[in-house]
Amino acid sequence: MGTPDSASWQDGSAPGAEPAGPEAGPAPTPGPEAGPSAPSTADPRPRRRALVRLQDDPPVWSFGELRLRRYRASDHATVLALHREGLAQVGLRPGDGVYYDHDFFRMEDIYLRNDGEFLVGEVDGQIVAMGGLRRADLVPGGRARAFGGYAPGASVLDAVEMVRLRVRPAAQRRGYGAAVVSALEERAAEYGYRVLRGDTTELQAPALALYRKFGWRETRREVIGGIVNIYIEKELR
Secondary structure, eight states: OOSOTTTBOOOOSOTTOSBOOGGGOOOOOOOGGGOTTOOOOOOOSOOBOOEEEEETTTTEEEETTEEEEEOOGGGHHHHHHHHHHHHHHTTOOTTSSSOOOGGGGSHIIIIITTTOEEEEEEETTEEEEEEEEEETTSSOOGGGGGGOOOOOOOSSOOEEEEEEEEEOGGGOSSSHHHHHHHHHHHHHHHHTOSEEEEEEETTOHHHHHHHHHTTOEEEEEEEETTEEEEEEEEEOO
16 A cells, blocks of 8 residues: 555544534424423434435435535645645655656546546535545555556456545534545445455544544555554455
8 A cells, every 4th residue: 555545644533423503403492382291202312414315426415514426627726635634634745755746647547437436525515524536456556656656457357446535624523534435435345345445543543433433444554754654445346
């Protein structure tokens, strides 16, 4: 793998595990006609958000106020900036042997035209989260990734990588990262992949814990540029 692709994912819960925001509104109360002794039928528990598929192709989901959709070319500058912001948040920088962004300049080839996916999450029209799926045989692994590279994929869909998971710092801890993971897992299963792979760093304990909640398991560790990368995967079939 070779880079902490969940560098700025700091969510603390999975989709559906957080109370709804202000859009949920207060619980209903009985009107005056019910009389003072009429029992309330309102559910006292807070309403919870869930990831809801709104459209199949191109895919669209909602998660409370968050709207997930497929990447468009006009998103390029924003997602590249979000990627770099996420890396800077954990102290990564160009030239450290880990940082790379060459795939952002071949989004269609690497993600959208090659049995992959790239999603962005918007709130009020602003991109605050993102994540992608790319075939594991398209981009070199380990340290070689930092130097670029791209190869045609094999004829059989086997392993797919979940990469570029980012949530803007001001929008973290709202479940957005978990919503992206859930949507991407859904897409990977739809494509028919056998296994999902990903990586994070030793610095990102919340990201690793959330992956584990989704059933991912650690496979190995590797030190790159003085940073411990943790490789994880999840069987889909």
